């Protein structure tokens with residue numbers, strides 16, 4: 001019985017540790033997500049501004065606000081405009097890709113949080129399956145024995 005109590009205590013401790021770790025990661029991911037969404041909104045506005053630009057001054061402003069590397073050539077406005085738009089679009093694509101990754105990790109972390117209190121003894125099944133071999137009339141036959149998991153008492157989950 002004391003062995004069972006130890007296992008339960010150990011499982012609970014591990015679970016609390018795991019949940020704390022997952023919650024910290026969720027907080028980090030949440031911050032990153034907010035930052036990226038704001039950055040994407042900023043870039044989308046800059047892209048609109050670049051597309052509507054009709055002077056070099058506006059392009060220069062977009063370059064400054066977007067921290068772009070491209071340099072305008074006053075005599076080649078159309079070319080400059082194209083290059084500015086292209087760089088903003090590339091930045092947008094990269095930021096959207098990063099956001100997608102963050103969202104996927106948030107989803108996976110949520111699922112892991114849900115699974116964190118799964119009983120480690122029965123892997124959430126609530127029961128233990130054991131095959132015993134019995135000899136009957138000279139023939140050995142397997143017999144499945146199903147017992148309720150003593151750690152989670154059949155619930156498959158551990159309350160912490």
Ligand SMILES: [Zn+2]
Nearest residue numbers: 119122149152
């Ligand atoms: Zn169990």
